[in-house]
Amino acid sequence: MIPRPMRLDNNFQSQWCHMIRDSISLAHVFQTCARTGQLTRGKQLHAQLICSGYQLCIFVSNHLLNMYAKSGDMVFARNMFDTMPYRNLVSWTALISGLSQNGRFAEALITFSQMRNTGEKPSQFAFSNVIQSSASLGSLEIGMQLHSLSIKTGFNDELFVGSNLANMYSKCGALAYACQIFSEMPYKDQVSWTAMIDGYSKNGNFVEALLAFKKMIHEGVSIDQFVFCSTLGACGALKDSTFGKSLHSWIVKSGFEWETYVGNALTDMYSKAGDMESAFCVLGTDSGLRNVVSYTSLIDGFVETEQIDKALSIFVDLQRQGIEPNEFTFSSLVKACASQAALEQGTQLHAQVIKTHFDKDPFVSSILVDMYGKCGLIDCSVQVFNEIRNPTGIAWNSLLGVFAQHGLGQKTITTFNQMILKGIEPNEITFISLLIGCSHAGFVEQGLDYFYSMEKTYSVEPRQEHYSCIIDLLGRAGRLKEAEDFINSMPFEPNTFGWCSFLAACRTHSDKERGELAAEKLMRLEPENSGIHVLLSNIYATAGQWEDVRSIRKIMRNGKVKKLPGYSWIDIGNKTHVFGVEDWSHPQKREIYEKLENLFTRIQEAGYVPYTGSIPFNMEESMKERMLHHHSERIAVAFALISMPAGKPIIVKKNIRVCVDCHSAMKFISKVEGRKIIVRDNSRFHHFVDGSCSCGDYW
Template sequence: MVTWRALGCEGVIGNALVDMYSKNGDMESALNVAHLDSMVWNVISCSSLIDGYIEKEQTNEALMIFVEARRHEIEPNEFTFSSLIKGCSGQAMLEQGAQLHAQIIKTSFAFDSFVLTALVDMYGKCGLLSSSVQMFEKIKNPDVFAWNSIIGVLAQHGQGKEALQMFKQMVLKEIKPDNITFFNLLRACSHSGLVDEGLEYFDSMLKIYGIEPRQEHYSHVIDLLGRAGKLKEAEEFIHKMPFEPSAFAWCSLLGACKTHRATELGEIAAKKLMELEPENSGSHVLMSNIYASVGQWEDVKATRKLMRDAGVKKIPGFSWVDIDKKTHVFGVEDWSHPEKEEIDKKLEDLLIRIREEGYVPLLELVTSNVEDSVKERMLHYHSERIAIAFALTKSPASKPIIVKKNLRVCVDCHSAIKFISKVEGREIIVRDNARFHHFANGFCSCGDYW
């Protein structure tokens, strides 16, 4: 590794080495080369290092390189900034993302469309829809990537109509949509229950825009129909598809079967899902929930046994919230947090107040055959509620609370959080595994459709 130094062209060879190691994901060697000679600390090799870390989802390490580069008085360029912001979006690191934004404002990249597009995405993925829209409005001549970003953000935040409006503007400005545009549009329609519009867009893909729908587009149509309760249409659509539906499509359908208590179609979907993803506990859990919802306790038991025999473990739900630059993670009925007592007190207080406002727990959601009072406790200690209670005791009243969750928010928590936002007069943003919910004044932005 040392021989390149003897060649007298450290900069070029060093850069190439850093780039090669970074691209191969060997960050240790890449960093070794960079630390051997200060000649290698330049914008090219730093960008390689940052990209390498972002690719490995090690955003904090990428940010450290950025800090070290600044110490070497290296001026970042638009690619450095957009890579770092991309990293922050991927891990929903709002604080770090916003800090980068503050630095960008002081540079000549403040109006760079590449950087602004990354910011649209970052603010959107971190839950701040209005900031995301503001960033988009700053882009002078948005290209297809910028339009795709804003349509994707609106879709994720359940702003279906606004997403379709954006698309209309995009077409008016003669920007040609691509397959990602349609993916986001279908997602927008699906999350907002715009069935007719979604089907129209799906049809227009090939007919008007000459874009061959891919498996993910078909899968989203199944999701769209399923969520709207059009199970028969979803089933017919599956039979007409030129592809085998993806696990996502079967999972959506299974979810829809759960909501609409359709056991037979649910069994078909669950079987397909188990074939495609045998290690995924979701299909077993959903199926046992469907059986529980129609009171087929024997089938619930059989499904659970099947799960145990196959060694499938239920993915535990957990939620996390950032307070004072620290991430606090909570599981279901998780009492390991050092401030347990304070949180418990807050939870109790919230329960009393939301009940006065009219909250009624949805006990039928608990699939265990236990007493109602136990069921109510179980719902009450879902991880997102613990995280919200904790954040309420910690963060200043002027700031919205942003909680993230690895699984879908259940219907009961959704209802409880609406009441909590009302009694506390706070804006609460919850990002689950599919989308964002903005709770304020007793309402959610999703309009209870998700």
């Protein structure tokens, strides 16, 4: 490929006529074009040289090659290199550096290998760039080969080679090698320290990153903005705002406070630490720090602290400032809508995602799949998934999670099989969803087979969460002896979720002895968890041991353990309506009460019989029936029936598990009203349609 000659202005034409006789001047012009970004002017001169028949010497050719490489025009750089009659070490190094610095890492490694095959010995700069390429590709094997070669050629002690080796090992997760190289370096400047701190942070060794920073201070090494950014990242991950504030002071003293990257890192650190006031103050009134990165950090912080309204307010301000949101902004906001099951806001965000073309982003689309699932709309989740051109593992896991949370065990298994056929490798999250799906559907044997195949077939080591899923799987099926044996064979003690699952199963299947064991273990782990006392109290109530029930309540009073109040909420229009048990505070309480009474009469006529065994109190049956009739989810459904248009599905969210009697009542209400009712409790979804539930009465 030859650059086309272009018309030059008179001054430049005159200068060119003189420079054509002077190789040094030509080289200087190409060097200046590379440094100042004047690629077009450099191409013009190159074209004129070709048209005039000027024979480029190796000295000028190398500067021309370097200009193309540094300007990012690797097509011209490669063509220039391939047509050079003679190449030396400078030529090879310029091309390798250009390929590496322009993200063409594999080509850089191939070119380095070709250089070696010609017998040319690499320079320290060539080494540095190919080591960077292996780090960017995450190729530890190639990086180690380059390390070995650098030792043979004596470049391993050179500053930039050593720094890049330490950085490569850090990025590839081989921190022991990184530390060894770092300690053996004859001298350390900012580049080496930055590589170490950044490597620790990116590999999750955040404490070590802070210790490295402290050592750097102790050795009197000057700190630059990159070191501050990496260290702030470690502080944010540890939620250590105390150390972060000390860093903030150093940053102010060093004069880096108004650097955009540092400002973004400070905002992100405070946001991740939950100190939203400080995060907001960092931005102040300086518009230079208000960019999409800082705004997204604020949004993340408000989302993590469950201040969804403030997160949405920041998003509105971002748009008002004319700043375009990016994929991370949308991901965070959609994630917030998913956690709150805020369908109205979620669909509005989806519309903006499509408008800004971020629906093609694999991470955003995956979170949209999750959002619709958590809002109860499985069909929308499937539709979004089907519109993803090449679903990644994240997207497949999102769909698996949706089916699992809705208790659709067979669809979870089918989706897993499709995922494997597509060549997507499952990970820890995949198997959590798969095991939950099997557990909620009663697929005990399939779940056990998947658990034991994790490490053997898929090289995924089971973690505590997977063991807890098996406890839940066996417990729900009433196989409590097997669950107990499984617990005793585990390589570690079950976590809170595992013991809670076992205790809940003991309550469902009225196993007092094992329930007491589970409650004892849980009280050691979480003494202030009221759910433990409530479940144990329910077990005693079912057994008619009212004295033990009273004893449990006394323990709760003396220990100031408060029972988590059950409540339900429903979104109608742009407003969320929250209801508690026996809650008559709503402005439309009279209409709601009348609807409830009407429903009670109609479902009784349809065959509903109250199950008072879910009330752990020693009182008259009529009082128990009244309490059941006024549970929060029933009040929410009654309100929805008088407020929403006919035919629209009713979606109710609960903070605790739906009780057996309410589950039965919802089936009858869906039948007599001819409405689809979706209830999301703290465990899963129930879809009630025409007198049946999607769970098949197994949950």
